Amino acid sequence: MTVQRTRIKMCGFTREADVQAAALAGADAVGFVLYPPSPRHVSIERAAELAQLLPAFVSPVLLFVNDSAERIRQACAAVPGAVLQFHGDETPEFCEAMSQATGRPHLKAARIPLTEAARFDLVKFAEIHQKAQAILLDAHVDGYGGGGKTFNWSLLPPSVNAHLVLSGGLTPANVADGIRALRPRARSLAVDVSSGIEAGKGLKDADQIRQFVLAVRAADNAS
Numbered sequence: 001m002t003v004q005r006t007r008i009k010m011c012g013f014t015r016e017a018d019v020q021a022a023a024l025a026g027a028d029a030v031g032f033v034l035y036p037p038s039p040r041h042v043s044i045e046r047a048a049e050l051a052q053l054l055p056a057f058v059s060p061v062l063l064f065v066n067d068s069a070e071r072i073r074q075a076c077a078a079v080p081g082a083v084l085q086f087h088g089d090e091t092p093e094f095c096e097a098m099s100q101a102t103g104r105p106h107l108k109a110a111r112i113p114l115t116e117a118a119r120f121d122l123v124k125f126a127e128i129h130q131k132a133q134a135i136l137l138d139a140h141v142d143g144y145g146g147g148g149k150t151f152n153w154s155l156l157p158p159s160v161n162a163h164l165v166l167s168g169g170l171t172p173a174n175v176a177d178g179i180r181a182l183r184p185r186a187r188s189l190a191v192d193v194s195s196g197i198e199a200g201k202g203l204k205d206a207d208q209i210r211q212f213v214l215a216v217r218a219a220d221n222a223s
C-alpha cells in the first residue's frame, strides 16, 4: 500500500531556534513574511540570515502581499532557492512575470470566505493561476493572512485540477481532519501552518511544531 506523504510548510518565522526546530521536526518548507504590517514581518536581510540555517531539502519561502517587482527581485537575490508566495491581490500575469524574472516557482494564495467557501470559484481561480506551483487555500481574514481561522473545508469543490496547500487555522488537533477533507479534492496536498504552532505572533513553540508534524504523519499512515 502506498502511503501518500503530506508535505509541510511552516510560516512566519523570526527566530533562529524556531527555524532550527521546524527543520529538525520535519518541515519541508519554512516561510518568512516580508509584509511589513504583519506582526511576523522580517526584513529581506533577516530572512536571508534565517534561511541560511536551513539544511538541504528544506525550502525557504518568501511571502509577499502586493509588493513591487523590484523588492521581489531584491529578496530573491538575497535568499537563494526561495519559493515565492503571493498572498495578496496579485494577477496571474504578475505572478508569472515574477517567476520568469527570478527563475523561482510561486505559490498563489486563494483567500476563502470563512463561512461561504462555496461562493469562491476555486476551479476558475486554479485555472487562471495554472502557472502557480500550487494554490494555497487560506481563510479570508483581515490583514491578508496569518489569522488562525479555518474556513469550511466541506464547501470546496469535490475536484480541483491543481496541487493544493491547505492553510488557515490548522493545528496539531485539526490537521488530520483537514488532510482527510482535502486530499480527495486535489492533485496533491500539502499543509501550511503559522498560528497553530505559536506561543505568540512570530514566536513558534517547538513542542507544538513537533506535535503538528506527528499529527500529519499519523494522518498519512492512517490513509
Ligand SMILES: O=C(O)c1ccccc1NCC(=O)[C@H](O)[C@H](O)COP(=O)(O)O
Binding pocket: 010, 011, 012, 031, 033, 035, 038, 039, 040, 041, 063, 065, 087, 138, 143, 144, 145, 146, 147, 148, 149, 167, 168, 169, 170, 192, 193, 194, 195, 196
Ligand atoms: O502570517 C502572517 O502574519 C501573514 C500576514 C499577511 C499575509 C499572509 C500571512 N501569512 C501567510 C501564511 O502563509 C500563513 O501561514 C497562513 O495565512 C496561515 O496562517 P494561520 O491561519 O495563522 O496558520
